[in-house]
Amino acid sequence: QVQLxxxxxxxxxxxxxxxxxxxxxxRTFSRYALGWFRQAPGKERDFLAAIRWSGGSTLxxxxxxxxxxxxxxxxxNTVYLQMNTLKPEDTAVYYCAAVQGLPKSQSYxxxxxxxxxxxxxxx
Numbered sequence: 715q716v717q718l719x720x721x722x723x724x725x726x727x728x729x730x731x732x733x734x735x736x737x738x739x740x741r742t743f744s745r746y747a748l749g750w751f752r753q754a755p756g757k758e759r760d761f762l763a764a765i766r767w768s769g770g771s772t773l774x775x776x777x778x779x780x781x782x783x784x785x786x787x788x789x790x791n792t793v794y795l796q797m798n799t800l801k802p803e804d805t806a807v808y809y810c811a812a813v814q815g816l817p818k819s820q821s822y823x824x825x826x827x828x829x830x831x832x833x834x835x836x837x
């Protein structure tokens with residue numbers, strides 16, 4: 715069992731930055747990869763980035779590469795998503811998720827999900 719709690723969402727102006735956090739707990743989460751997804755109203759849930767807890771290998775979606783960066787802090791059991799140069803189209807609910815093994819980009823592969831955090835980018 716893995717528990718995930720996101721934080722750090724909010725309202726930001728276009729061009730600004732936010733850092734989302736995902737606090738991770740559970741007995742075996744070191745065997746997992748952690749991913750970030752987002753879902754805007756009426757749209758599918760989109761993959762953004764993922765990181766393997768052990769070793770730190772990462773995977774980023776082409777759509778956000780260069781603007782969004784995933785990282786982890788082992789000491790704090792926390793995964794981050796640094797988001798720069800935000801655009802109004804980045805407005806969505808952002809989710810943290812966990813999957814066993816290597817980072818994956820398909821939401822249906824993920825076993826555990828957080829409750830989500832709202833990010834709103836104003837123009």
